[in-house]
Amino acid sequence: MATIRLLEKYMADRRRVLLDDGREGEIVRIDTRYPDADTTVSVWTGVRTGVAKVRAEAIVGPAAESA
Numbered sequence: 001m002a003t004i005r006l007l008e009k010y011m012a013d014r015r016r017v018l019l020d021d022g023r024e025g026e027i028v029r030i031d032t033r034y035p036d037a038d039t040t041v042s043v044w045t046g047v048r049t050g051v052a053k054v055r056a057e058a059i060v061g062p063a064a065e066s067a
Contacts, residue, residue: 002017004030004032007039008030010062014026018061025045026043027043029041039055041055
């Protein structure tokens with residue numbers, strides 16, 4: 001799991017991330033509810049509706065760079 005600060009960096013750099021189910025996408029929004037610290041991340045995957053809303057724990061890390 002990535003920290004919120006790292007997720008914000010990925011979003012600012014427009015870096016693709018890898019989800020735990022194998023999908024890849026770009027982070028477009030990060031929502032955190034306080035005091036629970038429950039974080040929901042909106043990821044543009046381009047599949048079906050395009051945006052997947054996942055918990056922060058579902059983001060494994062940056063996606064592999066394609067050649």
